[in-house]
Amino acid sequence: xxxxxxxxxxxxTGTVGETLVQVLEERDFPLGQLHLLASEASVAQSVPxxxxxxxxxxxxxxxxxxxxxxFFCAGEVVSEAFARKASAAGCAVIDLxxxxxxxxxxxxxxxxxxxxxxAPLRVGNPGSIATALALALAPLRSLLDLExxxxxxxxxxxxxxxxxxxxxxxxxxxxxxxxxxxxRVFDRQVAFNMLAQVGTPDTAGHLALxxxxxxxLRELLQLPLLKVAVSCIQAPVFFGDSLSVSVRSGSPVDxxxxxxxxxxxxxxxxxxxxxxxxxxxxxxxxxxxxxxxIRAGLDDPCQLNLWLTLDNxxxxxxxxxxxxxxxxxxxxx
Amino acid sequence: xxxxxxxxxxxxTGTVGETLVQVLEERDFPLGQLHLLASEASVAQSVPxxxxxxxxxxxxxxxxxxxxxxFFCAGEVVSEAFARKASAAGCAVIDLxxxxxxxxxxxxxxxxxxxxxxAPLRVGNPGSIATALALALAPLRSLLDLExxxxxxxxxxxxxxxxxxxxxxxxxxxxxxxxxxxxRVFDRQVAFNMLAQVGTPDTAGHLALxxxxxxxLRELLQLPLLKVAVSCIQAPVFFGDSLSVSVRSGSPVDxxxxxxxxxxxxxxxxxxxxxxxxxxxxxxxxxxxxxxxIRAGLDDPCQLNLWLTLDNxxxxxxxxxxxxxxxxxxxxx
Numbered sequence: 001x002x003x004x005x006x007x008x009x010x011x012x013t014g015t016v017g018e019t020l021v022q023v024l025e026e027r028d029f030p031l032g033q034l035h036l037l038a039s040e041a042s043v044a045q046s047v048p049x050x051x052x053x054x055x056x057x058x059x060x061x062x063x064x065x066x067x068x069x070x071f072f073c074a075g076e077v078v079s080e081a082f083a084r085k086a087s088a089a090g091c092a093v094i095d096l097x098x099x100x101x102x103x104x105x106x107x108x109x110x111x112x113x114x115x116x117x118x119a120p121l122r123v124g125n126p127g128s129i130a131t132a133l134a135l136a137l138a139p140l141r142s143l144l145d146l147e148x149x150x151x152x153x154x155x156x157x158x159x160x161x162x163x164x165x166x167x168x169x170x171x172x173x174x175x176x177x178x179x180x181x182x183x184r185v186f187d188r189q190v191a192f193n194m195l196a197q198v199g200t201p202d203t204a205g206h207l208a209l210x211x212x213x214x215x216x217l218r219e220l221l222q223l224p225l226l227k228v229a230v231s232c233i234q235a236p237v238f239f240g241d242s243l244s245v246s247v248r249s250g251s252p253v254d255x256x257x258x259x260x261x262x263x264x265x266x267x268x269x270x271x272x273x274x275x276x277x278x279x280x281x282x283x284x285x286x287x288x289x290x291x292x293x294i295r296a297g298l299d300d301p302c303q304l305n306l307w308l309t310l311d312n313x314x315x316x317x318x319x320x321x322x323x324x325x326x327x328x329x330x331x332x333x
Numbered sequence: 334x335x336x337x338x339x340x341x342x343x344x345x346t347g348t349v350g351e352t353l354v355q356v357l358e359e360r361d362f363p364l365g366q367l368h369l370l371a372s373e374a375s376v377a378q379s380v381p382x383x384x385x386x387x388x389x390x391x392x393x394x395x396x397x398x399x400x401x402x403x404f405f406c407a408g409e410v411v412s413e414a415f416a417r418k419a420s421a422a423g424c425a426v427i428d429l430x431x432x433x434x435x436x437x438x439x440x441x442x443x444x445x446x447x448x449x450x451x452a453p454l455r456v457g458n459p460g461s462i463a464t465a466l467a468l469a470l471a472p473l474r475s476l477l478d479l480e481x482x483x484x485x486x487x488x489x490x491x492x493x494x495x496x497x498x499x500x501x502x503x504x505x506x507x508x509x510x511x512x513x514x515x516x517r518v519f520d521r522q523v524a525f526n527m528l529a530q531v532g533t534p535d536t537a538g539h540l541a542l543x544x545x546x547x548x549x550l551r552e553l554l555q556l557p558l559l560k561v562a563v564s565c566i567q568a569p570v571f572f573g574d575s576l577s578v579s580v581r582s583g584s585p586v587d588x589x590x591x592x593x594x595x596x597x598x599x600x601x602x603x604x605x606x607x608x609x610x611x612x613x614x615x616x617x618x619x620x621x622x623x624x625x626x627i628r629a630g631l632d633d634p635c636q637l638n639l640w641l642t643l644d645n646x647x648x649x650x651x652x653x654x655x656x657x658x659x660x661x662x663x664x665x666x
Contacts, residue, residue: 148633152485152577154527154566168525173509176502188614192501194487194568194575196609196626196640205606205628205638214631227633231577231626231640233487235527236569242527244485244564244577273538276529281521293529293564295538298547300481300560305538307529307564 003333004032006067007325008091010082011074012036012056013045015158015165016096020071020318021047021054027322030329037062038074064089068332069325072096073318087120092328094321096125098212104219106131107323108267109138114327121331123324127209128241128316129153129230130216132308135289137221137247139265143257144304145250148227149217154235154242155198155209156279159312160185165238172236186234195234207232240279241316243308252301259294267315270294276307283309287319336666337365339400340658341424343415344407345369345389346378348491349429353404353651354380354387360655363662370395371407397422401665402658405429406651420453425661427654429458431545437552439464440656441600442471447660454664456657460542461574461649462486462563463549465641468622470554470580472598476590477637478583481560482550487568487575488531488542489612492645493518498571505569519567528567540565573612574649576641585634592627600648603627609640616642620652 007024011017017038024031036047037059046053059078064070064086072079072086072095079097086093095102102124105113114123126134133149140146157164163185171191174181181189188195199207210230217228227248235242247253262270270291271277277290290309297303310316340357344350350371357364369380370392379386392411397403397419405412405419405428412430419426428435435457438446447456459467466482473479490497496518504524507514514522521528532540543563550561568575580586595603603624604610610623623642630636643649 150483150579152564154487154568169509172505176506176509188611192570193611193613194570195611196575196577201606201626201628205626206631211631227630227636229579229630229633229636229638231485231579231638233575233577235487237525237527242529242566244529244566246483246562246564246579273534278521278526278528280526293534293538295534297560297562298539298544300562303560303562305562305564 002030004030005069005329005332006033006035007031008035008037008062008064008067008070010037010059010070010072010078012047013038013042014073015162015313016317017073018047019313020073020321021049023314023319023322025050029322029326033067035062035067064091067091069094069328071321071325076100083122087122092121092332094123094125094324096317096321098127100124104216105324106134106220106320107327109134109220111327114324114331121328123328125317125321125324126216126220127212128159128310128312129209129213129243130220131316131320132241132243132289132310133213133217133245134220135267136245136262136291136306136308139261139268140258141221143261144247144253146221146223146226146247147250148229148248150229150246152231152233152244154233154237156235156237156239156241156312158239160198160234168236168238190234191236193236198232198234237279239311239313240284241310241312242279245306245308247304247306249302249304253296253304255294255296258304262291262294277309279309283311285314286311287315289315335363337363338402338662338665339366340364341368341370341395341397341400341403343370343392343403343405343411345380346371346375347406348495348646349650350406351380352646353406353654354382356647356652356655358383362655362659366400368395368400397424400424402427402661404654404658409433416455420455425454425665427456427458427657429650429654431460433457437549438657439467439553439653440660442467442553444660447657447664454661456661458650458654458657459549459553460545461492461643461645462542462546462576463553464649464653465574465576465622465643466546466550466578467553468600469578469595469624469639469641472594472601473591474554476594477580477586479554479556479559479580480583481562481581483562483579485564485566485577487566487570489568489570489572489574489645491572493531501569501571523567524569526569531565531567570612572644572646573617574643574645575612578639578641580637580639582635582637586629586637588627588629591637595624595627610642612642616644618647619644620648622648
């Protein structure tokens, strides 16, 4: 009989949690019992899994000693309150929230990180921006003398949750029907518009998402001095991240070598430069990072420019967490 | 009796030409006769002006000696074919097309450039990206040791003309009504999506718009060695440019001094950092560049980050051309 693992998904009714359950179903994950957990508000909802509906149970009071692996997809507050409890019960934790200090893993970038883990087993999942950047830049570490990464990240509504997705649809319909616009989730028109920030900036003007991506990319690439400048923009797009990236190298960039490295890199699909990928047309629903528009600076041979698109909910969150779990169970078996 | 100037607008039925006629009407421009010119296909259309409809006449065969000033808004091919003819007839030319070699002027940035002009009088109008960047950076020249400007420019449909504006509306409606999508003006879905390029790249991967902005910004700021990296993205927005900008200075940036300089700069409106501007909410229909999210690099005191929004058709094209003409007529009077 093959070994299986009982698993808990915390935040199972959110966009990421729901996708995570789908990914567990799609992949050949050696799943035993699956416990879907959420806050009281979502209890008694059900989530489809392998042809039947699984009922969502209350996180509060759940006995984590029943499961071997727990995926935390319910945000920082919930991770902070419950992940330690899960660890204390002997359960391996995959934490999708920011800032909980667990070592970050992207399966294609630093799988070796998991081998060095000490009990209690806790793995962090980076946000979608750092995941995209790490997938693109890790294969280039030996080719580039990486000094600075400057990124404009156009984020979709799904990054802000289901209410934001509905808000874009509603605002768009109102505008196309010439009805008065009533912003709700956002404080202004987001349909047919670009918002300069996602969340509220700190006193120095930086967003939490920008600071998170900065720290996470340094950690994933193991380049603690790498300069990382991220600008997060809310785009009128439902699903998928689009990143415009400029990299400064300490020496001239060999573009052919970059293309060759990226066309062989794991978790990455380069469209070739006679085409380019888009979030909606390529990345959404897929397991890999799509790359296009690879080019040197117009006046700066030490600059590399790239365009990246990624399914923010899937490879940018849920899939990556499941991949970490797949690596982890080799140690748990 | 006050002096007036007879004027021709070439490309009067396009988005920029039509706005230019509106701007002439709104401002106290000392206009005599106004001749609206276009290709044969648009002849006999009419354009509203000062309460009546002006008939569009054929550019082919027009006698430029009838006018003192000609605005060329019909693109490079038309400018190349007819601007010299206008000059030879003694007419001052304001050229809105790229690459015609006339000295570029943004009224708030380098008005002195017009004083040095020799006959025949020809003035170039930069594109909207360089105009936005020059308005923001010119007031900072004495504060920053400008080394490199890295820009992601999210461009609206109006930058690609009326057909593109209609295409976004049509694609959006099709998607919201769950009808099959039929891209026409673009080769793929642009509604609820971001396209990585605007136009076709050259063999090195650069777009004409990116190369134009690069050359124009260097010229406007009179910094021939400034490094300029522009990435142009087609956003699902009808009107208004949104630019995410990172500037590298040779020395640490004094953010307070930058804010102070920009809050006094001509043609610029800084929202303050407790708010931010958007293209739709602020810039469209306005005469100034809106600036927000002024901040230093998170890990790099020599970096300055900015968010810019501009009405690409108005200040990014038509208004700027009229402002140049207003400066020029001081010499013609």
